[in-house]
Amino acid sequence: MIKGFRGTSLIDYPGKISSVIYTYLCNYRCPYCYNVDLVLPERANRLPDIPEEYILQEIMRRRGFIKGVVITGGEPTLWGRRLVNFIEKIYYEVGLPVKLDTNGSNPELIKVLFDMEILDFLALDFKTSPQKYEKIGGDFKKIEKTLEIASLKPERVEVRITFYPPLVSQRDLEEMLPYLKKFKFIAFQKYIPGKTLKEDNISPYSPDFYNWAKDLFKKHLPEAEIVERI
Numbered sequence: 029m030i031k032g033f034r035g036t037s038l039i040d041y042p043g044k045i046s047s048v049i050y051t052y053l054c055n056y057r058c059p060y061c062y063n064v065d066l067v068l069p070e071r072a073n074r075l076p077d078i079p080e081e082y083i084l085q086e087i088m089r090r091r092g093f094i095k096g097v098v099i100t101g102g103e104p105t106l107w108g109r110r111l112v113n114f115i116e117k118i119y120y121e122v123g124l125p126v127k128l129d130t131n132g133s134n135p136e137l138i139k140v141l142f143d144m145e146i147l148d149f150l151a152l153d154f155k156t157s158p159q160k161y162e163k164i165g166g167d168f169k170k171i172e173k174t175l176e177i178a179s180l181k182p183e184r185v186e187v188r189i190t191f192y193p194p195l196v197s198q199r200d201l202e203e204m205l206p207y208l209k210k211f212k213f214i215a216f217q218k219y220i221p222g223k224t225l226k227e228d229n230i231s232p233y234s235p236d237f238y239n240w241a242k243d244l245f246k247k248h249l250p251e252a253e254i255v256e257r258i
């Protein structure tokens with residue numbers, strides 16, 4: 029399940045020094061993905077597996093220093109019950125809160141984690157407008173369900189939008205807005221061309237586009253805080 033571990037991070041958990049755990053495999057193929065080694069099975073299989081027990085020992089050892097644990101990927105929810113058990117151990121045995129990064133494709137699992145009250149924070153990707161989800165291998169019905177479940181805990185969720193132009197046009201953003209009405213934290217993330225899954229080197233948006241998007245969101249979602257990572 030786990031192929032990577034970073035002992036200390038200042039940027040992955042809002043307001044907390046954290047350790048970061050990287051699971052492998054993903055059911056999506058976002059052209060701008062830079063976690064290619066974790067996403068593609070043929071690449072991930074070349075990396076050694078890191079046993080969950082070893083990771084638990086490592087975060088236990090850092091417990092006085094770190095204040096939370098981030099689980100990212102790949103797509104962590106692909107690991108189902110094994111992921112739930114692991115988060116349960118971090119919460120009850122190590123005693124640290126967990127933030128989970130997800131593409132939103134597994135609403136059932138997110139519901140289980142919230143119902144068990146073992147998830148402190150969810151970073152949920154909202155990648156494009158409903159009709160474009162199939163371009164990246166996604167099923168929008170699942171995303172809609174995850175957004176619905178997550179919207180019941182708005183103080184524990186950040187919805188993240190990566191501004192990759194072919195997936196996030198003006199029209200896409202306008203079509204995504206109605207699904208965001210109940211959220212408190214929405215992050216604008218910059219798309220960075222480079223060693224990505226598709227390596228298509230599409231030019232990122234200019235600051236003008238971000239300003240337009242920010243105005244649009246402020247107008248339609250006045251309650252939401254827009255976190256800019258651009």
Ligand code: SF4
Pocket residue numbers: 054055056057058060061062063067101102103131
């Ligand atoms: S969902 Fe995340 S990990 Fe999966 S392909 Fe897209 S960007 Fe990469």
